[in-house]
Amino acid sequence: MQAFENRTEPALPLRATNLEAGWQRQGKLWSNLKELCALLRIPAVSGMADEDLLFQHVQFKTGQRIHTIGQPFDTLYIVHSGFLKTVLIDEYGNEQVLSFPMKGDLFGVDGIHTRRYASEAVALSNCDLILLPFKKFIALGRTHIELEQAMYSVMSRELVREQSMVSMLGALSAEARVARFLVSLSERFAEMGYSSRLFNLRMTRHEIGSYLGLTLETVSRTLSAFNEIGYITVDQKSIGIRDVEALRTLRRLPPSTTRGRQTSRKARPAAEDVIEAGAEPATWDQLMSA
Amino acid sequence: MQAFENRTEPALPLRATNLEAGWQRQGKLWSNLKELCALLRIPAVSGMADEDLLFQHVQFKTGQRIHTIGQPFDTLYIVHSGFLKTVLIDEYGNEQVLSFPMKGDLFGVDGIHTRRYASEAVALSNCDLILLPFKKFIALGRTHIELEQAMYSVMSRELVREQSMVSMLGALSAEARVARFLVSLSERFAEMGYSSRLFNLRMTRHEIGSYLGLTLETVSRTLSAFNEIGYITVDQKSIGIRDVEALRTLRRLPPSTTRGRQTSRKARPAAEDVIEAGAEPATWDQLMSA
DNA sequence: CGAACTGTTGATAACTATCAAGTGGCGTGG
DNA sequence: CCACGCCACTTGATAGTTATCAACAGTTCG
Structure with a gap:
C-alpha cells in the first residue's frame, strides 16, 4: 500500500509533466509581499507598492544543503514547497534534528544574533524556497511598519514551538x-x-x-x-x-511533578495535592492489550 | 558552609540597609534606552532623545507571579535584578520549567504571537523588572530603527538558546x-x-x-x-x-547517531563511517571511580 | 517548636538504548 | 535487465540509565 498524497511538487496537477530535468526552470520564480504574508499565515501588509516588491525564489534538490553552521548569515528563507530539516551538529559530528520546515515555514532566523547561521538546513525533497535578504527586509521595515510586527509574530510563534518541543522532550x-x-x-x-x-x-x-x-x-x-x-x-x-x-x-x-507551592511561597491552607489525573495507557503491555 | 555571593539585591553594598519593609521604594524606578541596551547586551541605540525615553521599573517579591498563561499580552519584561523562572503548565497541572531568567534577560516574548502569554513567570527571589510595553516599543521602532534590529537580535538569541536546550534534552x-x-x-x-x-x-x-x-x-x-x-x-x-x-x-x-548521508544523498565514495569519538566517562561507575 | 518543604539516599522497576541479525527497497553498474 | 550493495526499516534479546517508591534528615518560618 502506498500513499500518493503530498508529493514534493505543488502536486495538485498530479505530478505529471514537470520532471527532474526541467526543474530548475519550473515553478514561479518571484513572489510579492502579499503572497509572502499569505504563505506565512500572517495578516497581509497593507502597503501600496505591493506589486513592486518582488522576492526571488530558489530551487534546491533533495539532499542539497541550504546553509551550514557558521556560514555568514545574510538571508532568511521561506518554504514555498518541499520539505527540509534543520540540524545542529555537535563536536563529534552527530546530528540533532531541530525542525522539519515545510510550506509556510520560516528558517534561518537563528543566524540573526551572531550573524552566522547556528544550524544547518538540508532539503529532504526538491524544494522551492523564497529568499528574504535580511538587509532588504530591514529596509522594508521602515516603510511597511506592519511587516515588522509580522516578523515579531513569526519569531514569537517559532519560540513557542521550541518551548513546546522542550516541554515534550522533558516530560x-x-x-x-x-x-x-x-x-x-x-x-x-x-x-x-x-x-x-x-x-x-x-x-x-x-x-x-x-x-x-x-x-x-x-x-x-x-x-x-x-x-x-x-x-x-x-x-x-x-x-x-x-x-x-x-x-x-x-x-x-x-516524570517531574513540580506542582505545589505554585503562586506565593508563603502559607496556603494546606494539603493541595497533585491532581494525579485519570490514568492513560502507560506501558507497552497496556498499549498492546488495548 | 554557605556561599554569600550573589544575593538577590544589587548586593554589592552587602545587603545592609534596604530591607523588606522599604523594598517597594528602593532601587531605581526608571531607566533610559541606553541603560536598557546595555542590560540586554546589545549595541546602544544611537538615537538622540535618549534621556527622554524612560522605562518604568516594577518590583516583585519572592513567589509572586509576573504573568500567567492565557493572560492578555501587552508588555515585555527585562530583568534588572533578581531571579525568576518561566513555566508551562500541562493539562494535569504539572509544571515544566522553561527558563530561569536573570539580570539582562528578556521574557514575555512568547505572548507576541497569540497576544496572550504562553507561559507563566514567577519570581524566585525579590526582583526588579523593567517594563517594556509592547505598543510603546513598536512605536519606538519607527524612530529608532536600530532598536528594531536589536529586538530581532535578542529574539534570535533566545531562539538559539531554546535550540541548544532541545539538543541537550534530546542527546x-x-x-x-x-x-x-x-x-x-x-x-x-x-x-x-x-x-x-x-x-x-x-x-x-x-x-x-x-x-x-x-x-x-x-x-x-x-x-x-x-x-x-x-x-x-x-x-x-x-x-x-x-x-x-x-x-x-x-x-x-x-543516543542518536544521525551521521551518514549528510550532504547529497546520491553517490559518495563509500564507507564513510561514524566518528565514534574518543570515549568519555560514560557510566556512573566510571564516574565514581575517576 | 512543629508543620511543611527541601534535600539525601537506598531499593526496585520500568523504559529505552544498545547490540545483533535479517528483510526489503532502490540505485548503480555489469 | 538483473545482480549487487547500500541503506532504511523491523524485530528480538539484553543491559543500562533513570524513574519510582519510600524513609529519613535538615531547614525554614510562623
Whole structure:
C-alpha cells in the first residue's frame, strides 16, 4: 500500500509533466509581499507598492544543503514547497534534528544574533524556497511598519514551538512523543491542503528519532505498536491515521511533578495535592492489550 | 558552609540597609534606552532623545507571579535584578520549567504571537523588572530603527538558546545535563559580575529537574556524585565549582547517531563511517571511580 | 517548636538504548 | 535487465540509565 498524497511538487496537477530535468526552470520564480504574508499565515501588509516588491525564489534538490553552521548569515528563507530539516551538529559530528520546515515555514532566523547561521538546513525533497535578504527586509521595515510586527509574530510563534518541543522532550514518554509527532504532522498537512489521514513521511526513522530524542529502533517499534492496536497503519514511509483522538490524548504520568507551592511561597491552607489525573495507557503491555 | 555571593539585591553594598519593609521604594524606578541596551547586551541605540525615553521599573517579591498563561499580552519584561523562572503548565497541572531568567534577560516574548502569554513567570527571589510595553516599543521602532534590529537580535538569541536546550534534552545523559547546567549558571554569574566559582542556586532540585527533564532525585544524586569525585562542592543550595573543565567536557555517547548521508544523498565514495569519538566517562561507575 | 518543604539516599522497576541479525527497497553498474 | 550493495526499516534479546517508591534528615518560618 502506498500513499500518493503530498508529493514534493505543488502536486495538485498530479505530478505529471514537470520532471527532474526541467526543474530548475519550473515553478514561479518571484513572489510579492502579499503572497509572502499569505504563505506565512500572517495578516497581509497593507502597503501600496505591493506589486513592486518582488522576492526571488530558489530551487534546491533533495539532499542539497541550504546553509551550514557558521556560514555568514545574510538571508532568511521561506518554504514555498518541499520539505527540509534543520540540524545542529555537535563536536563529534552527530546530528540533532531541530525542525522539519515545510510550506509556510520560516528558517534561518537563528543566524540573526551572531550573524552566522547556528544550524544547518538540508532539503529532504526538491524544494522551492523564497529568499528574504535580511538587509532588504530591514529596509522594508521602515516603510511597511506592519511587516515588522509580522516578523515579531513569526519569531514569537517559532519560540513557542521550541518551548513546546522542550516541554515534550522533558516530560513525555516515547510513545507520547511519537503520537504527538504524528498528530502535528497530520495537522500540518491538513493546513497545507493535503490529506491529514494518509501521508508519506519525508524523513527517515533516524531523523524522527533524533528530532524526538529517541533511537530509530524505538521509533520503529512505537510505530509498529500503534499499527497493531489500530491507531495507524504503517508501511515504510506511508502513514495512515486511523484514530487521531487516541494519538492526541496519549500521554503518560509526567516524570517531574513540580506542582505545589505554585503562586506565593508563603502559607496556603494546606494539603493541595497533585491532581494525579485519570490514568492513560502507560506501558507497552497496556498499549498492546488495548 | 554557605556561599554569600550573589544575593538577590544589587548586593554589592552587602545587603545592609534596604530591607523588606522599604523594598517597594528602593532601587531605581526608571531607566533610559541606553541603560536598557546595555542590560540586554546589545549595541546602544544611537538615537538622540535618549534621556527622554524612560522605562518604568516594577518590583516583585519572592513567589509572586509576573504573568500567567492565557493572560492578555501587552508588555515585555527585562530583568534588572533578581531571579525568576518561566513555566508551562500541562493539562494535569504539572509544571515544566522553561527558563530561569536573570539580570539582562528578556521574557514575555512568547505572548507576541497569540497576544496572550504562553507561559507563566514567577519570581524566585525579590526582583526588579523593567517594563517594556509592547505598543510603546513598536512605536519606538519607527524612530529608532536600530532598536528594531536589536529586538530581532535578542529574539534570535533566545531562539538559539531554546535550540541548544532541545539538543541537550534530546542527546545528553543526566550527568551531562546537570554538568552543563552548572557550567552555564557559572558563566551567567560571571557575566553578571558575581563569582563563577561559588554561588547559590536560586531554584529547588525539583525545578532544576523539571528544567533538565529529570527527576529531583536524579539531580540530587548527580550533584552528590559530582561532589564525591571532586568536581564541585555541594551544601544544599550552595555550589562550589572545583573543576569547570571536567564539567564542561563531560558527555556521553549520544543516543542518536544521525551521521551518514549528510550532504547529497546520491553517490559518495563509500564507507564513510561514524566518528565514534574518543570515549568519555560514560557510566556512573566510571564516574565514581575517576 | 512543629508543620511543611527541601534535600539525601537506598531499593526496585520500568523504559529505552544498545547490540545483533535479517528483510526489503532502490540505485548503480555489469 | 538483473545482480549487487547500500541503506532504511523491523524485530528480538539484553543491559543500562533513570524513574519510582519510600524513609529519613535538615531547614525554614510562623
